[in-house]
Amino acid sequence: MNKIYCPLNYTMKLIGTKWKPLVLFHLLEGPIRSGKLQNKIPDISNKMFTQTVRELEKDNLINRKVFPVVPPKVEYELTEKGKSLESILKSLDTWGKEMSAF
Numbered sequence: 001m002n003k004i005y006c007p008l009n010y011t012m013k014l015i016g017t018k019w020k021p022l023v024l025f026h027l028l029e030g031p032i033r034s035g036k037l038q039n040k041i042p043d044i045s046n047k048m049f050t051q052t053v054r055e056l057e058k059d060n061l062i063n064r065k066v067f068p069v070v071p072p073k074v075e076y077e078l079t080e081k082g083k084s085l086e087s088i089l090k091s092l093d094t095w096g097k098e099m100s101a102f
Helices: 007-015 020-027 034-039 046-058 086-099
Strands: 062-067 073-078
Touching (some): 007 020, 020 062, 020 073, 020 086, 034 046, 034 073
């Protein structure tokens, strides 16, 4: 039996959770430290933040860079694959701004 390929299904599997688009959107600004990124998403729990960034890293949408300093410093940035979502994420942001005016 052949599976029918659906590009939207593929996209939604990568970014279709509550938190992934928000993490990706904030990374459009450039590399950012873990704590600052999490602060930009105030409702996300530590556990969910960790799970979300791990999934995004596994799917090659973000890179995680660990600096060998004390205290530990972790920074996230978009990969080229992640950067390719810029127009989608910005369109969602624009749509949200327009619809929140209603």
